Amino acid sequence: HxxxxxxxxxxxxxxxxxxxxxxxxxxxxxxxxxxxxxxxxxxxxxxxxxxxxxxxxxxxxxxxxxxxxxxxxxxxxxxxxxxxxxxxxxxxxxxxxxxxxxxxxxxxxxxxxxxxxxxxxxxxxxxxxxxxxxxxxxxxxxxxxxGSYEGAVLNVMWFAGQLSGQNQHTTGTLDLGGASTQITFLPRFEETLKESPRDFLTSFEMFNSTYKLYTHSYLGFGLKAARLATLGALNTEVADGQMFRSSCLPKQLEAEWHFGGVKYRYGGNKEGETGFKPCYLEVLKVVKGKLHQPDEIRGSSFYAFSYYYDRAADTNLIDYEQGGVLEVRDFERKAKEVCDNMERFSSASPFLCMDLTYITALLKEGFGFRDNTLLQLTKKVNxxxxxxxxxxxxxxxxxxxxxx
Ligand SMILES: O=c1ccn([C@@H]2O[C@H](COP(=O)(O)OP(=O)(O)O)[C@@H](O)[C@H]2O)c(=O)[nH]1
Ligand SMILES: [Ca+2]
Structure with a gap:
């Protein structure tokens, strides 16, 4: 059975x-x-x-x-x-x-x-x-x-797993989809309840109990939407044949990409800089100051799903079947490795450098996590x-x- x-x-x-x-x-x-x-x-x-x-x-x-x-x-x-x-x-x-x-x-x-x-x-x-x-x-x-329902249900699923004796220290969930990203946790401190925007807090009924949750869905901050934002192509009228370039892409790259029914042309910085440093600055513009940073999560640990899992598995930070535990800085280390050797990683997606750099920036500058914040990458709970x-x-x- x-x-x-x-x-x-x-x-x-x-x-x-x-x-x-x-x-x-x-x-x-x-x-x-x-x-x-x-x-x-x-x-x-x-x-x-x-x-x-x-x-x-x-x-x-x-x-x-x-x-x-x-x-x-x-x-x-x-x-x-x-x-x-x-x-x-x-x-x-x-x-x-x-x-x-x-x-x-x-x-x-x-x-x-x-x-x-x-x-x-x-x-x-x-x-x-x-x-x-x-x-x-x-x-x-x-x-x-x-979006808050999405985060809440996922967190209650985790919570159900926790109640039955798993990992007692993990307090929340992070989900990174294509177009939006969610953060959800059970606040432990009164401060968090007081300082959070009203619509970030929700009571959620399930299994005959009421849970008070912090949950928010950031539309446009999913991995694929973030690619477009980094390229400067999100929410803009795309002119015919317009080319979007980034230091996060391989220098010689020129290609096409379809998302949400729109075709985008994108490529590398042929003449200009490429690599982790300029890429991080580009990505930073997308996240800096855009997300609410609750104090209490800085040192907590979180379950992380979806593209967090996929990109960690793609780069052997975790086992594809088993998942694993990472620190935020592991994503940064891997981003540097990939971005500063872009030609060597060219067999994988041309967006690998951008994706890892975005994940790093989202965690550090977006949510305000510490370098050593623990992330439990998992597909299954119980x-x-x-x-x-x-x-x-x-x-x-x-x-x-x-x-x-
Ligand atoms: O059954 C599923 C559905 C989605 N995903 C993850 O979610 C990502 C895509 O996000 P989605 O299309 O759901 O975008 P959203 O609408 O949530 O922004 C996939 O690549 C997977 O990592 C998954 O692991 N299992
Ligand atoms: Ca999803």
Whole structure:
């Protein structure tokens, strides 16, 4: 049996299991419409009796690239990519449960960056696909997720893992997506609650408890949005054939890149400087003074997900399967190594130097972490793939009364 179900069991010890209780099996379908891809999670839960919480029994996962926002001008094609994924659920969920299985899509930063009109066109095409499916389509089944919800769910997932005996010292989570980045933690000091902007604090109900969280999503500070910002191409009208250059890219490079339905031409500083120092100065302009720095996190340690994990694994700072623990300065060391030997690393993404330098600047100058702040890079907490989608699905099933 998978260890996955242990997650809920650890939290809520099974008690008083009625002898004749009927086991209730149910499904939830959650789409994560991220800025770089769309993913379907088909979760199976089993609930043995009304007194105990449902256990996660299994998950089917599939993903497609690019994300919905790449179809800004062809919403039907965007919806088609969702339909292809939804067809998997037809095979995965037993027909007699179709009508009881909710399907929901939550879009993150990519759609937040589009115009209201284009985003709505995409969402309504997707909604049509859902309505033509045999599944339960709740109200608000297709929406743009509130950034603070995204951070909160992810943190509560971690918190659930911590309660059952893991790493007691890690207080929060950092997520670095393509278009936005989130920081979330449980404040320990009254100071933090007093000094934080109001909309950075939220109470979050889950598992019948209320958690007070510090959480914020910075739109435009995801790794890919930061590339554009560094190049000076974010939120600007791109003229035909316009070239964006950076000291963070290999000198001779000239290439094209598509993001959010727009084509960008970019390249290295042919004549000018390249390397870590000039690159750091460029990247610094993107982050310096732009983020709120709560004092208490300077010495804390954080779980870090998504592109923090990917770039650390790409450069062998951590094992790709196992993850690992790093200090902030490890990212800086690696950034220097890559940026000051750009030709040697040219086989990997041409953005490797820029990405590592951005991560370094975001952590140090953005959030104000110390050189020795610990980051726990991980994909799984208590053997559960950490994604906001599981917490959100669980929440959904409870609110629909599908659990007992
Ligand atoms: O199921 C998933 C979905 C996303 N990611 C991470 O999130 C990054 C991309 O972020 P996303 O497209 O979700 O951008 P966002 O909309 O969150 O800014 C990927 O490269 C992964 O590192 C992941 O690890 N697992
Ligand atoms: Ca994401």
């Amino acid at each position: 998978s260890n996955r179900e242990m997650w809920f069991q650890d939290l809520f010890p099974p008690n008083m299991c009625p002898i004749n209780a009927k086991t209730n099996t149910f499904y939830g379908i959650m789409f994560d419409a991220g800025s770089t891809g769309t993913r379907i999670h088909i979760y199976t839960f089993v609930q043995k009796s009304p007194e105990i919480l449902p256990e996660l029994e299994g998950e089917i996962f599939e993903s497609v690239k690019p994300g919905l926002s790449a179809y800004a001008d062809q919403p039907e094609k965007g919806a088609e990519s969702v339909k292809r994924l939804l067809d998997m659920a037809i095979d995965a969920v037993p027909p007699h449960l179709w009508k009881k299985t909710p399907v929901v899509l939550k879009a993150t930063a990519g759609l937040r960056l589009l115009s209201e009109e284009k985003a709505q066109a995409l969402l309504s095409e997707v909604k049509e696909v859902f309505e033509e499916s045999p599944f339960l389509v709740p109200e608000d089944s297709v929406s743009i997720m509130d 053997n559960i793939e950490t994604s906001w989608t599981l917490g959100a699905t669980f929440h959904l099933l409870q609110s629909l009364g599908i659990t007992y």
